[in-house]
Amino acid sequence: MAEETATRAPESDAMEDSKEVPQVEPSPIPGDTPAQSGASLGEHCVKDRPTPAGQGSSGETTQLGGVDVYISKPSEYPHAPSKLLLLLTGATGMHSVNNQIQADKFAGEGFLVIMPDMFHNDPLPGSVTYTEDKDPSLIEKLKMHAAETAKSFLADMWLARQTPEKILPIIHKVIDAAKDEFADAVANGGGIYSVGYCLGGRMTLLIAGEKSNAVHWGQQPAKDEEAAVEKKGPYIKAGAIAHATLVGKEDWEGTKVPLAFVCVEDDQLFSDDVQEVGKTYLNENNIEHEFKTYSGVPHGFAVFGDYEQLNIKQAQAEAYDQILAWLKAH
Numbered sequence: 001m002a003e004e005t006a007t008r009a010p011e012s013d014a015m016e017d018s019k020e021v022p023q024v025e026p027s028p029i030p031g032d033t034p035a036q037s038g039a040s041l042g043e044h045c046v047k048d049r050p051t052p053a054g055q056g057s058s059g060e061t062t063q064l065g066g067v068d069v070y071i072s073k074p075s076e077y078p079h080a081p082s083k084l085l086l087l088l089t090g091a092t093g094m095h096s097v098n099n100q101i102q103a104d105k106f107a108g109e110g111f112l113v114i115m116p117d118m119f120h121n122d123p124l125p126g127s128v129t130y131t132e133d134k135d136p137s138l139i140e141k142l143k144m145h146a147a148e149t150a151k152s153f154l155a156d157m158w159l160a161r162q163t164p165e166k167i168l169p170i171i172h173k174v175i176d177a178a179k180d181e182f183a184d185a186v187a188n189g190g191g192i193y194s195v196g197y198c199l200g201g202r203m204t205l206l207i208a209g210e211k212s213n214a215v216h217w218g219q220q221p222a223k224d225e226e227a228a229v230e231k232k233g234p235y236i237k238a239g240a241i242a243h244a245t246l247v248g249k250e251d252w253e254g255t256k257v258p259l260a261f262v263c264v265e266d267d268q269l270f271s272d273d274v275q276e277v278g279k280t281y282l283n284e285n286n287i288e289h290e291f292k293t294y295s296g297v298p299h300g301f302a303v304f305g306d307y308e309q310l311n312i313k314q315a316q317a318e319a320y321d322q323i324l325a326w327l328k329a330h
Contacts (some may be wrong), residue, residue: 021234029165048098049305059107065177067170068117070094072107083189084182085327086175086236091124091155091162091302093117102141102304109324111193112185116174118235119199125154159199159246167203172323175207181216189239193327197303201244203269207235209254236329242302242321246269253282258288260326262302262319263307265295290320 074082085106088101094117103113122302179186186192196204210233234256242262247270258284263270275291282289294301294315301312302319 006011015145045120048092049303049307050124051097051101052306055101055121055242056231057097058104059100059113061094064116064181065173066121066138067177068094069174069175070100070103070117071104072100072113072115074107074112077112078184080110080121081188082185083320084110084178084192085113085184086171086178086194086204087113087115088118088171088196088203090200090300091114091118091159092303093123094223095123098304101105105304105320106195106295106324106327109328111327114174114178114182116170118170118203119162120170121160122158122161124158125222138141162199164203164206170209171203172235189237192235194236194239194244195323195327196239197242198245198269198300200239202242203248204236204239204242205251205255205259207233208259209234209252210256211254220240238245238327240326242319243267244300246279247274249274249277252278255281255285255287258297258326258330260290260323261292262322263291263293264297264301265293269299271312289328290322292319294319 057070057072059070061070070284074080087099087103087106089096092099094115099115103115106113107282124180176191180191194204194207196202210231212231231254233254236257236269236303238258240260240262243264244261255278260273261278263275266272279289279291281287297312297315301316302323303305305314307313
């Protein structure tokens with residue numbers, strides 16, 4: 001069941017310290033550096049749910065701007081107008097059949113969907129394209145042995161590498177190429193739409209804002225360089241974000257476009273504190289938004305896939321309808 005916790009509202013209390021970031025658990029390996037520590041991904045983030053019987057993807061895998069992408073088009077396109085939707089995935093990535101079916105569902109509603117491979121050459125361990133190292137070093141063997149009781153260790157190590165500095169340049173290459181390749185769809189929608197799940201949710205939030213040139217292009221800001229101060233964005237017209245991962249309080253700064261949020265009750269990966277900072281910022285800046293919180297469901301529930309529990313099935317369908325309605329309304 002979903003509870004609508006916030007919509008567009010008048011100004012509220014002052015924003016909390018925007019530089020505070022979510023607290024994370026330490027690495028299970030003694031002596032690991034901070035880079036080897038980080039927030040753990042939940043089970044439903046790192047594993048695809050079973051694909052419903054008889055269902056498969058219908059789009060195509062190609063390249064756009066030199067980046068591998070999955071593209072799903074409405075059946076009547078280009079004879080009927082469409083709108084461009086950028087789908088940014090969670091950890092299971094572009095090659096996940098479930099993610100591809102998710103893209104196809106949006107295409108069936110009239111969107112031309114582009115889903116980039118945000119993790120090229122660095123897939124999540126255990127995902128479709130991951131290949132284990134055939135000759136790991138002794139140190140890696142020891143670390144892996146020590147982490148046998150920590151099932152999420154490899155995923156956590158992988159997650160620590162998936163930074164905006166790494167991913168945003170990939171997304172921008174796809175956006176730039178899509179503006180040329182599918183200029184008709186961009187024009188018909190009055191811009192680009194985006195939907196992001198889990199880690200892709202944070203990326204959708206970042207491209208929904210006006211931020212320094214350095215941030216948008218995945219560079220560390222330089223205090224004395226004009227390029228780091230120059231503001232660019234937003235790169236999308238409107239967005240929807242489902243159970244975002246690793247959103248920091250500073251990520252809300254500069255947000256400019258309407259956003260809808262699918263949230264999970266008591267979600268450590270998208271905490272209430274971080275959400276409250278976002279609501280305050282969006283309210284104070286008069287930015288249209290919607291937060292809906294779903295109870296009794298796991299983080300990652302909105303990603304297409306089969307569940308035995310009826311309440312999760314229903315919540316997944318409701319979340320999809322929420323996202324679709326928001327995108328169509330904007």
